[in-house]
Amino acid sequence: MAEPVDWRADGIPRSARFDDIYHTESGAPAQASHVFLGGCGLPGAWVGQSKWRILETGFGFGLNFLTTWQAWRAHPQRPRLLHFVSIEAFPVSRDDLLRAAAGYPDLFGLAESLAAQWHGLLPGFHRLSFDEGRVLLTLCIGDVQAMLRAQRFEADSIFLDGFSPQRNPAMWSSETLKAVSRFARRGTRVATWTIARAVCDALAQNGFQVTKAPGLPPKRDCLQGVFEPAWQVRRRGPVPLPAAEAGRCVVVGAGLAGAAVAASLARRGWEVDVLEAAERPATGASGLPVGMLAPHVSPDDALLSRLTRAGIRATWQQLEQLLAEGEDWRATGVLERRATGDDRLPGEWIADGPNESWHASLPQLGEAGLPPDAVALWHARGAWVRPSRLIAAWLALPGIRVRARCRVARIERIEHIDGKGKRWVVRDANGAMLAEADRIVIAGGMESHALAPEFPLQAVRGQVEWGLMPAGARLPATPINGDGHLIAHVPTAEGRLWLVGATFDRDSNDVAPRASDTEFNRGRLNRLHPDAAALLAPAFARGETRAWVGIRCASGDRRPLVGPLSSGSADGVWLCTALGSRGLSFAVLCAELLAARWHHEPLPLPAKLAQALDARRAWPADEKAQRLASAM
Structure with a gap:
């Protein structure tokens, strides 16, 4: 569930959880420009740099990010790439995100772009991409210390934001600020609106030289600093690989x-x-006529499940930016048939939560032409894609x-x-x-x-069957997977395409179609969707279907290298x-x-x-x- 927000009569948002306001009465963009960008010497500091990396400890409504993004867009000597990494334990709703930006016309268009990708925010990392991949927002959803441990990079600027140290002490604890200091290189600047003594002392103890600066009314002061420790910095962990410059x-x-x-x-x-x-x-294997994009889901939210969610988010943004929906791909959702009793989901997921996979509803089963007692999951973030x-x-x-x-x-x-x-x-x-x-x-x-x-790369042969849809055919509009998969209604120059499959033959490099695999795929289709199998049976009998074979490349543990x-x-x-x-x-x-x-x-x-x-x-x-x- 999204974090509830109380809106005061003057339009200032307030957190009931922390009994504190999200930003000063002077306005969030003014605070972001004066306290955070100004406190870190931006935009001037990024002139001549190929990239700029910002770490923020509290995302809130994203107005610091939006103001930074706007400054990057407006600057003639901006870096090629802007990275903004922000930690947020309690993300707000999409509607509240837009409401918070509604009063700032210069930011609202950017807020709409942010809101369009504001989905599926389960605990973990979420990479959002804007301006053709040149502005990258990495949202780290979870406890601040856990998220700081999970990320690794050298920040050029650090924005310390969040509810007041009295209301949310964990965000400003000495342990948290020590973890923040591990992201700093010599010269990294830090900025925050609070001048709390404990915050100043913790930053100083961890290598930052801090000073008070004029604040933004109604606050008299704010805090600025630079990482210049008196000691030699030694980082734990493996030696980083050599950095590359574009060539x-x-x-x-x-x-x-x-x-x-x-x-x-x-x-x-x-x-x-x-x-x-x-x-x-x-x-090669990427020449498949049409492929399916669907996450792996497991009751323990296993490694593969988390990886595929992250991967689909990254791919989805590319599909929206580069391809024509309805021709090159379609955001159809995917229905996954499961065996009886095999539809368990992580225990903390709920029907209207940030998870984008849930038990298929009766209307969804009916629209796909499946019986009401079918066991299935619905993946809202599913699609068909033409890889070529x-x-x-x-x-x-x-x-x-x-x-x-x-x-x-x-x-x-x-x-x-x-x-x-x-x-x-x-x-x-x-x-x-x-x-x-x-x-x-x-x-x-x-x-x-x-x-x-x-x-130890392993060849995995896969064969699919495909053809053109018969006139008036009522194949499901939603791709279905499970024991095999079925995709239909894919537009081509010849007509609308359907595809079923695929086989999975380890250690085989044979690209010649096999009649036995065609029958195997037909059998799987009959179990997956009997009505579709019956509808396509005449095409198979008349030899009007085509086989496609590709050789996939897999590692020993089935994860990319x-x-x-x-x-x-x-x-x-x-x-x-x-x-x-x-x-x-x-x-x-x-x-x-x-x-x-x-x-x-x-x-x-x-x-x-x-x-x-x-x-x-x-x-x-x-x-x-x-x-x-x-x-x-």
């Missing part, structure tokens, strides 16, 4: 993984060459060049011709140089195995592969994780979830030992 990158593979990586890097200023072995992009359209949109972004029929056989490091260090080179089987770059990303699905033979190829190539050659059968769910998330780690940006995932995708978990034993030794 030239080669991405091997033009499927979902490779195209998503190319797009993420191009947004950060990289010049990207995408090399594809086939005749054109999206010809998404790949084409990514590869068309500025800064990306695609070269087909370029099969990379090996990667070398050589001395650059101008004598300014070493460069990475990719060559074909004859030794001819295909390209050179500052960094390489291997994202070629099973083609990755030739360049990363030490990794994102990280350096080896300890010796951490500053040059990385993997982004093994997306398995969830390429649509994982491609954007993995690409953004790779970019964040290259540029020392805020993580799009809590640290433990990011670690679960780290390619270093699959390094050979001797590489792992070397990594541990270097971190000691």
